[in-house]
């Protein structure tokens with residue numbers, strides 16, 4: 012009896028029963044492979060545990076060959092049934108894990124491409140997609156949790172029945188004088204040694220508690236982010252009726268520094284007017300603040316002082332989701348595509364677009380021919396971030412995505428600078444077609460691409476230092492002429 016109490020808490024329910032029950036819990040989990048990492052962690056103790064178990068069975072056989080025989084017959088049946096249910100739960104667990112990865116993938120893609128998502132005012136749709144994936148994951152994990160709970164409960168009942176069955180069978184043997192009371196007690200005590208193969212349940216509870224504490228602290232950070240309010244609201248404000256929108260944009264005396272670098276002023280007293288249906292190009296040295304002008308127009312940030320107006324209205328009074336989703340089209344140097352089909356990528360610009368509208372936008376962007384050449388046409392999946400497409404193809408899909416919403420204002424942020432000469436020609440052709448009849452802001456490094464712009468603005472240190480047509484600026488012999496000279500001497504056009 013002394014030995015029986017050695018591993019448990021004295022004075023609690025019969026030790027043999029407790030040991031067998033606790034054995035069942037850890038064994039259940041191991042059968043299911045749910046705690047396979049812990050199992051591998053205990054590999055070192057495996058040899059000694061096996062030796063202990065074999066020794067235990069030998070002792071049981073010496074005490075009562077009949078009871079041991081009964082145990083040897085019953086155990087494989089139970090292990091078999093457990094393995095079957097365990098493999099089912101493992102499959103369920105794998106599917107639940109895959110679903111969690113899928114949900115994480117959706118979030119990862121949306122957060123990784125947050126500028127594109129915001130530029131198309133698609134935050135709500137991305138949120139809905141993520142919520143749907145998380146919901147599926149929750150359902151699967153609930154089913155898995157229920158499965159594990161039912162399995163554990165059943166196992167505990169079965170193992171308790173084994174103890175009772177052993178006592179019953181032992182009692183019958185005692186009645187026939189085939190076994191002494193002492194032998195039965197020894198048999199019950201020896202059988203508990205099997206549990207040394209597995210840690211007791213309180214160890215599982217400790218692990219669970221540790222995980223819970225870790226989960227709570229990790230969750231606190233998530234909730235912290237969830238309660239953050241964007242400094243610029245995503246929606247709400249005035250909208251200008253489409254038929255009266257001209258697309259005139261005025262930047263008036265803008266001063267701006269990024270919130271993360273409050274001391275460094277990127278734009279200083281910057282003023283610029285984009286006239287309806289005209290193309291304005293911004294050029295200048297790298298880091299001069301050209302892309303920042305586009306970011307302010309998209310209202311990714313608000314200026315520290317000064318006003319940006321659309322058709323005479325301060326854009327801070329306008330609905331940001333309408334401004335980004337319907338008025339402004341944005342094409343960047345590195346087109347960001349999502350890991351869905353070509354059709355869905357183009358439709359990202361206008362979720363309600365029909366298939367015919369998608370095809371029309373693709374034709375306008377010089378993309379229809381190569382898309383139609385794919386075996387699956389518009390249903391071709393472009394891979395994560397469009398890896399299965401060339402730079403020029405990705406850019407033309409991005410142009411189609413921007414054009415499908417028929418934007419009044421189009422921003423091209425170095426849209427062809429990452430392309431080779433041939434791709435640039437095809438993309439430029441698409442852009443020339445796309446810019447007709449819209450207010451266009453072009454940000455360019457390669458000066459050869461903007462020589463036809465109605466106005467070219469030259470920026471330096473956050474200010475506009477020159478403005479005029481290509482010929483006017485060349486004849487002026489200022490910074491623009493110097494930039495042209497530098498590019499020519501570097502072998503660029």
Ligand SMILES: Nc1ncnc2c1ncn2[C@@H]1O[C@H](COP(=O)(O)OP(=O)(O)OP(=O)(O)O)[C@@H](O)[C@H]1O
Nearest residue numbers: 269271272277296297298299300301302303304456
């Ligand atoms: N999100 C940001 N947070 C803080 N600083 C930024 C951020 N984005 C840009 N900057 C800084 O603002 C300055 C202007 O950047 P911007 O991208 O507007 O220049 P650019 O003229 O477009 O340059 P390039 O021609 O190289 O693209 C740079 O010094 C840059 O480091």
